[in-house]
Amino acid sequence: MNQRTSRAASTHPAPRIALVGLAILGVMIAAFLMRRSLVAASSPAITTSPSSTSSTSSTSSPSPRPPGAASTTTSEVHRPAEGKTSLGEDDGVVPDGAAVSVFDGEIPAVGRLAPGLLEALRRAATDAEADGVRFRVDSGWRSPEYQQRLLQDAVAEYGSQEAAARWVATPQTSAHVSGDAVDIGPFDAAAWLSHHGAAYGLCQIYANESWHYELRPDAVRDGCPRMYADPTEDPRMRQ
Template identity: 45%
Template sequence: MVGLFGIAAACVLVGAAGFMADPGPAADGVRSATAVVTSGEATTGEGSKPPRPTTKKDAAFGPAAGEIPSGAHLGPTADVPAVQRLDPQLRAALVGAQEAMQANGVQMWITSGWRTDAYQRRLYADAVAEHGVAYARTHVATPDKTEHTTGRAVDIGPTDADYWLIRNGSQYGLCQTYANEIWHFELTAVDGQCPAQRTDALG
C-alpha cells in the first residue's frame, strides 16, 4: 500500500509541475497585448536612434496602417504604404538625397513614414503608458499635431544618414524639424535654408 501511495503522489506532483510550466494560450495573449511599441533602441534626447515600432496583433498596427517592421531596410521607392503614401515631393527629395549619400558611402533607410490616425493614437497611448504623459507629449505627437499622418514627415536611419541630412538635406528641401529628434525630417527648406527647429513635438 505504501508503495502504491508513493507512486500515485509522485504522478500528481509531476502532472502539477507540467501544468505550471505551460501557461497556455491565455498567458500568450497577455504577452502579445502588452508588447512594447518601440524597439530596445534609445529614443530619448538628441543623438538617440529613431523609434521603430514593432509588430503588434492589433488592428491599429500592420503595414496597411503604415507600420515598418524593425530591421526592414526600406528606401524612398519601397512598395509599402508607409513609403508610397508619403507626399510625392517629399519622396522625390528623399530619392535625390539617397543618391548623393550613396555616392559618399552613406546608407539611408526610412524607419517610419506615413501613418494612419489610429496608428498614431496607439503610439501616443503606448508612450503615455510606458513613459508618462510628459514624455509622450514631447516625443510622440497626437494625430492632429504630426505630419506623419499627412505623409509630409519621415523618420530616417541610421545615425550616419541623419547627420548627413542635417548637414546637406537643405539642398534637397529636407530639414530636421525637432531639436530632440535628429531622425525626423520634413520638406520645409526655402531657397536652400531650413527654418528654426522647434524644441520638440509641443513646439
C-alpha cells in the first residue's frame, strides 16, 4: 500500500462514525417526542362541565316552592315552636316523602280542610285520574303554630317581613289555617287544575303560586276571578 492509499484509508472511518452518531441521535429524539405525545394523550383534560356550572348558579337563587311542602327537610319542619316541643302531623305537617292524596282524610292536613273544598278536590281528583293525572297534597290545613314557623322561615330566607309576605301569610290571615286552601302537586296536577279547576269551583288565587288553590263556588258558572300577582295584593292579607 502506497502513502496515498494509506492516507485515504485513514480518513474514511470519520464520516461513517459521524453518520452513525447522527442516526442514533435521530432515533433518540424521535423516541423522546413519541413518548411525550403518548403521555399527553393519556392525561385527562381538566374542564368545567355545564352541569356543575348550572348547579352552582341554581343554588344561589332558590326557586319558589310551596311553603311546608312534603319535600321540606325534617329539620325545617320539626323545629320547636312557641308553647310546643315540636311540630308534627297534628299541626298539618305532611309526612316527609309521603304521596298524600286528597282521599287521605286520616291525615290532618287533608281531613281538616273545609268540607266544601275537600269535596270539590275529590271530585276533581277522580276525573283527573281518568286523564292519567294524580293529585298530591303538598300542604293543606295548618295549625297557627305551624303557619308562624313557616313565616319565620320565609323571613329568614327572603330577608325581610315584606319579601316573605309575597309567599307566606300570617297565622291570622292564612287560608291554610282556616282550612280554605290547599297546595297541589306535582306540576302536571297543578296544570290540570289550571285548565279544569273552574268546573269544580277550584281556582288558583295567586299568579306566583301555581300550586295554591281555593274554593270559589261561583267559578262553576262565571269562571275563576282574576288572580292577584301575589298575596300582598289580596285584601284579606291586610286584616
